[in-house]
Each structure stands twice: as C-alpha cells, then as structure tokens.
Amino acid sequence: MNIEFAMEKVKPQLTKERYAHSIRVAETAKKLAHRFGEDVSRAELAGVLHDYAKYRSKEELARWIKTSSVLPKDLLHYHHELWHGPVGALLIESELGLKDKAIHGAIRYHTTGKANMSKLEMIIFLADYIEPGRKFPGVDEVRKIAENDLHKACWMALANTIRFLIGKQATVYPDTLYAYNDLTRLGYGGSV
Numbered sequence: 001m002n003i004e005f006a007m008e009k010v011k012p013q014l015t016k017e018r019y020a021h022s023i024r025v026a027e028t029a030k031k032l033a034h035r036f037g038e039d040v041s042r043a044e045l046a047g048v049l050h051d052y053a054k055y056r057s058k059e060e061l062a063r064w065i066k067t068s069s070v071l072p073k074d075l076l077h078y079h080h081e082l083w084h085g086p087v088g089a090l091l092i093e094s095e096l097g098l099k100d101k102a103i104h105g106a107i108r109y110h111t112t113g114k115a116n117m118s119k120l121e122m123i124i125f126l127a128d129y130i131e132p133g134r135k136f137p138g139v140d141e142v143r144k145i146a147e148n149d150l151h152k153a154c155w156m157a158l159a160n161t162i163r164f165l166i167g168k169q170a171t172v173y174p175d176t177l178y179a180y181n182d183l184t185r186l187g188y189g190g191s192v
Contacts, residue, residue, distance in 0.1 A: 001098050003041070006048045009096055013052055021133055022051050028127040036150045038119045046106040046124045049098070053088035061087045078173045085111040113158055113179030122154045129157040155183040 026047030033043035089108035146153035
C-alpha cells in the first residue's frame with residue numbers, strides 16, 4: 001500500500017484536526033525510523049493509519065472486540081479510548097487489505113504499549129506521544145530524550161502516562177504496566 005492511498009482512505013474516517021495529527025505522527029515516525037534504523041516507509045504508513053478506527057462508535061468497537069478471536073476481551077473493562085488501536089489493526093486488514101503484521105502491531109499497541117515492543121511499535125507509540133501538536137506536561141523532556149534514545153523515551157512516555165492515569169484515579173491497562181516494567185528491567189528507567 002502506498003502512502004497516498006493510505007492518506008486517501010484515512011482522511012474521511014477522521015476529523016480535520018485528527019487527520020492533521022495523523023500526518024504529524026507519520027512525519028515524526030519517519031524521523032524516528034531514520035534516526036533509529038527502522039523501515040521509514042513502514043513507519044510513515046503506520047503513522048498515517050494509526051487512528052483509522054478512532055471515530056468508530058463505541059458499539060462498533062465493542063462488537064469487534066467481542067467477536068474477534070485475536071483481541072483480548074479484557075479491553076472491554078477499560079476506557080474505550082484504548083479500543084481504537086486494537087480494532088484499527090483489524091480494520092486496516094479487513095477494509096483496506098493491508099496484511100503487514102509489523103504495521104498491525106504498531107497500530108494495535110500505539111495506545112497501550114506492551115512488553116517486548118518491536119522497534120516499529122515503539123516508534124509509533126512514541127510518535128503519537130511526541131508529535132509537534134502535542135502540548136502537555138513532560139512532553140518536551142520526552143522529545144529531547146527521543147533525539148538519542150528510543151527505549152528511554154518510550155519508558156518516560158509510559159511513566160508519564162501511568163502517573164497521569166493514577167492522578168485521575170483511572171485504571172491502567174495491564175499492557176501499559178507490562179511495557180513500563182519491561183523497559184525498567186532493561187535498565188531504561190529507575191531501579192529494578
């Protein structure tokens with residue numbers, strides 16, 4: 001699938017602002033892929049497609065989770081904002097015909113992260129977090145670390161996300177904790 005086709009298919013699925021965000025994520029992903037030795041065209045494509053299912057109804061997203069043999073049912077017990085990544089990974093195959101498992105993984109885990117993330121998964125997770133339109137406490141520090149260390153930047157983004165959710169007294173999806181713990185054990189965070 002070429003990038004122009006992907007952009008054409010994504011645009012009607014998103015608001016104007018969310019489409020602009022997806023383009024910024026794709027550009028950020030290209031830079032990160034180049035910097036850290038990942039396939040640039042794959043990163044760009046995953047960046048454009050990462051929010052493909054963002055504006056599907058909660059009912060449609062829940063239906064996909066309930067009926068899919070590959071999506072964990074426990075997603076239904078967490079905030080619906082997490083659902084569009086895993087469902088989007090299925091939809092880009094069923095609706096757009098994209099069968100690239102690496103891109104599927106990057107889209108699936110861009111909202112939660114997971115233990116043992118691939119480089120492409122980390123790049124899309126991080127690009128979504130640090131793209132230039134994002135403005136929230138801690139993002140500039142993560143951007144700075146992302147200039148040299150993909151793993152450490154992902155660890156910082158995960159730590160910030162977990163702190164934010166705990167501060168709101170919200171639940172934290174287990175994959176996010178597993179991703180944080182995995183990178184901490186690998187030495188990118190605090191002590192083991």
